[in-house]
Amino acid sequence: MAISKTRFLNYSRCPRYVALEGVKKEALSGELSYALYKEEEYQNEISELYQAMIDVDEDDHVVDKTEVVNRQLEAMLPYYKRVEFEAGKIVSRMFGGTTIYAQETQDQVKYEFCLGGIRYLCYVDVYNESAGDIHIVEVKATTSKKYTDLASGYRKGKKHSIFKKKNNLYRLKGEISGYPLESEMPLESYERERQKLFDRYKVGEYIHDLAVQRFFIESEYKLKHQEDKLSKFHYYLAVLNQNYIFDGTYEDNEPVYHEYHGEELITLFQLDQVTLEYLPLIEKENEGILKAIANMDTKPCLLGVSCGYKAQNCCKYFQSVCGKCIPLKNSSLSYVNNPFGFVTDEGKRLKGLELINAGYLHLLDIPERWITKKNHKIQRECVVSHRPFIQKEKIKKALACLEYPIYHLDFETFPCPLPRFKGEWPYIQSPFEFSLHIESSPGVCDQYKDNIVFLARTKKDEREDLIRELLKHIDPDQGTLLAQNVAFEKGRIKELAMIFPEYKESLMKIYNRGFDLLWLLNNNKELYEKLGFHGEDLETFNFYDENLSGSFSIKKTLPVFSKLSYKDLVVQNGTDAIVCYANYDKMSTEERKEKQEALRIYCAQDTWAMVEILNALRKIVNEV
Secondary structure, X not given: OOEEHHHHHHXXXXXXXXXXXXXXXXXXXXXXXHHHHHHHHHHHHHHHHHXXXXXXXXXXXXXOOOOOOHHHHHXXXXXXXXXXXXXXXXXXXXXXXXEEEOOOHHHOEEEEEEEOOEEEEEEEOEEEEEOOEEEEEEEEEEEOHHHHXXXXXXXXXXXXXXXXXXXXXXXXXXXXOOOOHHHOOOHHHHHHHHHHHHOOOOOOHHHHHHHHHHHHHHHHHHHOOOHHHHHHEEEEEEEEOOOOOXXXXXXXOEEOOOOEOOEOOEEEEEOHHHHHHHHHHHHHHHHHHHHHHHHOOOOOOOOOHHHOOOOOOOOOOHHHHHOOOOOOOOEHHHOOOOOOOEEOOOOOEEOOHHHHHOOOOEHHXXXXXXXXOHHHHHHHHXXXXXXXEEOHHHHHHHHXXXXXXXXXXXXXXXXXXXXXXXXXXXXXXXXXXXXXXXXXXXXXXXXXXXXXEEEOOOOOOOHXXXXXXXXXXXXXXXXXXXXXXXXXXXXXXXXXXXXXXXHHHHHHHHHOOEEEHHHHHOOOHHHHHHOOOOHHHHOOOXXXXXXXXXXXXXXXXXXXXXXXXXXOOOOOOHHHHHHHHHOHHHOOHHHHHHHHHHHHHHHHHHHHHHHHHHHHHHHHHHOO
């Protein structure tokens, strides 16, 4: 079967993984079929796509807009494959010479070797030979932002990225001869940011991946006693360029990604030195894998960052085996905004999965004396008493801030790796549908008569029609734009204003009228300070119920306030919506008509849910 790069990444997570897989050493000495390799690579691509599709709002809060599962990501894979193809073309232009890349892995360059009776192999996304050098390029679905955001500077001065870009190639500034690094930042600050590249479970994830590939390649050459050839190799990550804007050029109805204002769709990071420094770590990981194969020990080991808890790259055995003990509701991990955990009686700090390792599984398992934050005390009391916590006066005053009519708005968007329409960039959340419920005065809103839904009829560019329909029904000079997590809706409005400047003034007026439903439930310190609240009131929830289990997502809040359900709908969540839209061109006329009607019903329910929650809050705070 052999150890592929994907298997190496998984096997090196922890000593237990190999045993849970049931892998025998003798099974790893044979060939690995292309079909099986392809399936493993597919699962890896799915993980990469998910991580890149998570949206971030203006305050750098993660916005999990949709429930992302494989069906949605499968709809995105054709775009991901095009990313690899575009990377190959750009590498060919940059380096010249001979470039080998293909959408089918079996046509790519392969490296393999046998060590200790075990076969290892990997394929190279883009292989280039030019002027005696060999360029190994690993293509990833992420954007350049996670790397260029590694920055530092002097106190009170401007921050500078630790990378420098030239001719579409980023290099670490400390590796550029003669670069005046200390004029931009202290050396210790540079090294601190650079060190983040070696965290395989965060920023360094894909660089670690590239380093594993280098380990495979160099091992093959060393076993052949051809170490002298290794100096010719150079290692790169190819990622989507966060600064690239699509100029709207098409050929045969397909986007053509020309260089635009000096920016290419794909940009490269040269990582020769970093991957070299990774090699001793990779060798230790390989030793750990070999030891795990020899021992085949399935006994539990400590949970930690390698488990990928609540991440798309979560270990496949976490939920069913290792993390099975964690309660699905109100676990010790459900205390909100608790990155630093709790301090024990002995002065030791336990956080995250360390609490689970220490046996603190349920929310109530945390000793009451350890709890110092007011919100955590509120959570605990709600679970103990089975009664909700309500700050009626805060909610009342916030409700009085709402200007009518209230425009309950929800966008459905397509977070495509590749920009599809003019003015877009990689992973822009491109809106294809909106629902609007207009509440003319408190509680006055009909589920059907006061609802407007716009839905793109095709996968062609219908954004301007969407804008016109939005402005037809929203008066930019009055009322309130309301949404649950309004930063998402505001973000889309702001992007449309940038791309269509003729509508900018009206769109930005709507943008500035945004109000978040969560400000009524959770908190907004700035808002409540203006409303005359102070002290502890500025830090605590307005409403909490034990059924929220530490989350204010629509999935958790709606059942607390309403019996409204999605279970009987054809389209039940954001995943279904994206899959429907992505597959427009694969449907018959009749099927598309049915699915589009289902999309309208689903999106309309999203905004009606907000109307119901708002009405429920009004009723709660007005109860005597």
